[in-house]
Amino acid sequence: MLTCKQLIESLADYLDGQLPLSRVAAFKLHLLCCDHCRSYLHNYEATIVASQEALRKEEEDTGPIEVPEDLIQAILKARQEP
Numbered sequence: 478m479l480t481c482k483q484l485i486e487s488l489a490d491y492l493d494g495q496l497p498l499s500r501v502a503a504f505k506l507h508l509l510c511c512d513h514c515r516s517y518l519h520n521y522e523a524t525i526v527a528s529q530e531a532l533r534k535e536e537e538d539t540g541p542i543e544v545p546e547d548l549i550q551a552i553l554k555a556r557q558e559p
């Protein structure tokens with residue numbers, strides 16, 4: 478069984494599709510059993526989506542790409558937890 482720390486460390490690989498299949502099973506099993514990691518993953522994905530949408534919107538406006546400071550802080554914070 479993965480620990481929460483191991484799961485968080487694998488999160489970026491998982492979302493990139495880089496996590497080996499042998500570990501994906503353990504990853505998903507842990508998510509099924511662990512409310513903490515489920516909500517963490519949810520928040521993490523929401524942050525990624527928000528940052529991608531912010532970037533895309535900037536590109537559509539053909540203005541300079543500028544990520545709001547509070548969004549950067551939210552991403553950094555999410556990466557540091559727990």
Ligand SMILES: [Zn+2]
Nearest residue numbers: 481511513514
């Ligand atoms: Zn967990």
